[in-house]
Amino acid sequence: EAGVAQSPRYKIIEKRQSVAFWCNPISGHATLYWYQQILGQGPKLLIQFQNNGVVDDSQLPKDRFSAERLKGVDSTLKIQPAKLEDSAVYLCASEGYATDTQYFGPGTRLTVL
């Protein structure tokens, strides 16, 4: 069974630029999560989708971050414009109805200069 795929693995941008990350969840998983992990800390939820609807985006900085999950499969997370404090690893996870377990992708490491 293929795992959660993310791209790119690494991205370096300058502040005020925009960036987008892509996630392909495990086939058949209805729930998709985006987490942000700052160096030295545990991951923190940014947004949760159930199929293509948003369940929880209370921690998403909506003035600069946006996310979508068209057709309830792949998802993209965008930052526009980026700030220095957005430097982090962005993790995507998915979960199926029968598993009660979230499976994570490898993450995208973003560096904002």
Next chain:
Amino acid sequence: DAKTTQPPSMDCAEGRAANLPCNHSTISGNEYVYWYRQIHSQGPQYIIHGLKNNETNEMASLIITEDRKSSTLILPHATLRDTAVYYCIVRATQGGSEKLVFGKGTKLTVNP
């Protein structure tokens, strides 16, 4: 905020058992105890979870106290590849679809 407390770091000799403790004194009756680990530069990896009974799988064993206020993850024969940050998380599953609230975890170093 995370509902668990873990020691920030632990060391273990290769081939020995690694016992990682976790306190979750405010756990609710419908909340499970989950363990994940994160090896450097990788995403978190699911290890095991349980409600009240002890659980074992190919990776580890989970021992939950009778009052459910604490638990221990046991790696029976630690290898160098088990060096990672281990996260203990309490989560109500209710059929899934609930976020994981991570603390800072325990940095386990397995020494040769």
